[in-house]
Amino acid sequence: MIRLPASGGVVLAADEAGAHDAPPVLLLHGGGQTRHSWGRAVDALAAGGFHAITVDLRGHGDSDWAADGNYKLDAIAADIRALAAALPAPPAMIGASLGGLAALLAAGEGGPATARALVLVDVVPRIEMEGANEIRDFMTGNPNGFADLEEAADAVSRYLPHRPRPKDTSGLAKNLRLHDDGRYRWHWDPAMMQSRGGEVRSGEDQARLEAAARALTVPTLLVRGGNSRVVSLEGAEEFKQLVPHSSFVNIDRADHMVAGDANDAFNAPLLDFLERSR
Structure with missing residues (x-):
C-alpha cells in the first residue's frame, strides 16, 4: 500500500502495479467499496503495459476520513485532479458509480490536461433513482x-x-x-450518508454532469451492466448523444458492480479501449 496526498489535506491509500514509466491508469471505485473491488483488472492492466493505480476514495478503506465531513462530488473530483497532477502524464481514468461521477467532473471540467481517457462503469449523468x-x-x-x-x-x-x-x-x-x-x-x-456524496439529487447536479459530458474531448468508454437498475439503456443512449465520440459496451451478465459481477467480460473491452487510446 502507498499513501498519496489529495486535496484539503486528505491522504488516500492506493495500490499500484506495472512499470512506473508506463501510461498511468487511475481506478476509482464506487460508494461503499474499496480499492480492492476491481478483481483481476489491476493485474491485467499491468500485464498489458500500463501503470495501474487503484485508490481508496476519501472516507473509504484505508484512506483518510474528511475532517469536515465533505464527501460531495466536488471534493472527490478535487482529490482526483490532485492525483492526476502528481503523475508524470495525464492518466486514463476508470470510475465506477461514485468514482465515475467524480471522474466525469474531473475529466470534463479539466480537459485533456487532467485525463488522457475516461471509462465510466455503470454510471451516467441521469441515473435511475430506484436503483440508486x-x-x-x-x-x-x-x-x-x-x-x-x-x-x-x-x-x-x-x-x-x-x-x-x-x-x-x-x-x-x-x-x-x-x-x-x-x-x-x-x-x-x-x-458520507449525511453529505451529498455521489448522489444526483437536483437538476443543478445533473445539468453540471451533462455539461461535463458535453465538454469531453478525450476518448471515452461507457460500460453498462446489462442487468443494471442504476443505468438504463435510455440513460446510456442519452450519454452517447452528449458524447458522440464515446464507445459503449453492454455486459449482459453483470449488474451495477460490473467488475465484480463479470470480471473477465469487463477486462477484455477495457484493455482493448485503453490500448487504442494510448
Missing part, C-alpha cells in the same frame, strides 16, 4: 454491524442474489473492520 436508492438502503441497512464475517456475507448475498455466496468469507475483511464492541462494520465514514 437500493444502494443507499444497503449501505445504511446494518448500522450496528455484524457479529462475524458469515453474517456480513449473508447480507451481501441478499443484496446481490445473482452472485454465488463465497465459501471463503475472508475477502470481506478488506471491506470491514472489527470494532471494540466485537462487531464488524463496513469501513467507510458514516458521514
